[in-house]
Amino acid sequence: MFLIDNENVPDTVSSAEVKQFRCLECDKAFPFKESLIRHAVVHSGVKNFKCDECGKRFAQKAGLTQHLLIHSGVKKFKCDKCDKQFTQKTNLTQHLLTHSGVKNFKCDECGKLFAKKNGLTQHLLSHSGVKNFECDACGKLFARKVNLTQHLLSHSGVKNFKCDECGKLFAQKCDLTKHLLTHSGVKNFMCDECGKLFAHKSDLSKHQLSHSGVKNFTCDECGKLFAQKVSLTRHLLSHSGGKNFKCDECGKLFARKFILNEHLLSHSGVKNFKCDECGKLFARKSILTEHLLSHSGVKNFECDECGKLFARKVSLTRHQLIHSGVKNFKCDECGKHFGRKSHLTRHLLNHCGGKSF
Structure with a gap:
């Protein structure tokens, strides 16, 4: 030996x-x-x-x-650099390497560098695909126990780390650190497919799933497919009936705050997204993206009642109101009812001297 x-x-x-x-x-x-x-x-x-x-x-x-x-x-051993404390001197000695800037341990899989060998060893588990640590609260799996321990804080409800910029609270310091990048304006990670920039590599990786065409998360309510679980989770709010975010301009209610924020652009009058095909301007990029389908010639959404084809599902949904017989939009001038708000708007031109379509 x-x-x-x-x-x-x-x-x-x-x-x-x-x-x-x-x-x-x-x-x-x-x-x-x-x-x-x-x-x-x-x-x-x-x-x-x-x-x-x-x-x-x-x-x-x-x-x-x-x-x-x-x-x-x-914890008798304190770091002079960041005031972090340790129970053992060896742990303090290893920790000091993180302040030296020297990273001699490289991952052969992704090229990431580490100051300590054990940091590299733990990181390699992320490439192994083995995740033996499961969260009892949500079922999420982790490759390392330390990651599970950190994740459990998200279920505790305790959020001790506050962002000085916007006041948002976080359960973990690492989450706050990543969040601060959103205020810095620095976005170094670009999507090769669409050019969109991200502050975090993890956000870029999640975004790239939208280009892969793979959608493994299905909504049990309507069958809609999503590439990411977080997208499905947000979508489910639309079925919950809970719409707690109200637009002060028009009174419209929304299930998610970010949808309200996007909607507010429609009241601002600012339209920065232009269609290269027809020159039409839009307040939101998502609306421009949907509009572009009308130029593609592809119409995959068919009406079961009359067979009419549509490029967008939202257009089919609006069209189906014609067959439902439901007419919730009433003209205050003459009492006539319409199935769609756009039809009522066009009808009102009759009462103001404009030409009806």
Whole structure:
């Protein structure tokens, strides 16, 4: 198990000062044979020392003794750079590497660099595809226990990290740190498909799913498919009936705040999105995207009643009101009812001297 390498040992240096006993497993060297023998237990797989607090096992009693400091709550070793505290000096020493800026450990899979070897080792789990740690609250799986522990904070309801810019609260410091990028205006991650920019690489990765064509998340209410689970979750609000966000301009209610924000653009009069085909202007990019379908010639949405084809599902939905017989839009001038608001608007031209269509 060990190798004695005592060649070229100076006569003036005692054997205790020379690390001449080397472990063949990890190449670690020791000054005494007894130290090497004790160390060899680490590689044997035998762990006879158990922590009564959490059940974790250790090969050496010294390892257990150091571990118990974690449960004591005592943190005597403080970082001069960021005031973070540690129970063991070795943890502080490793932590200081994060402030040095030196990252010598590189992931062969994605090229990401790490200051500590254990950081790289833990990161490699993300590429393995193995996720053995499951959240009991939502079923989400994680490759590392530390990620699960951090995730559980999102279910606790406790949010101690506040953004000084907008006041938004976060359960984890890392979430606040990522959020702050949205205020910096820096967006270094660009989508090769559409050119859209993102502040976080993770947001770019999620966005790219929209271009893949893969939609694995189905709405049980209406059958609509989504590329991301978060998109499905937001969509489900439209079926809940809860519309708590009201437009002060027209009184229209919305289930999600971001939809209200998009809607408010229609009242601003600002239309920055132009159709290259016909020159028509739109207040929102999403509306322009839908409009472009009218120029594509593709009409995949067919009316079951009359067979008429439409380029957009929303157009089909509006058209189907004609067949339903429902007419909720009434003209205050003459009492005539219409199935669509746009038809009522055009009809009102009759009363103001304009030409009716």
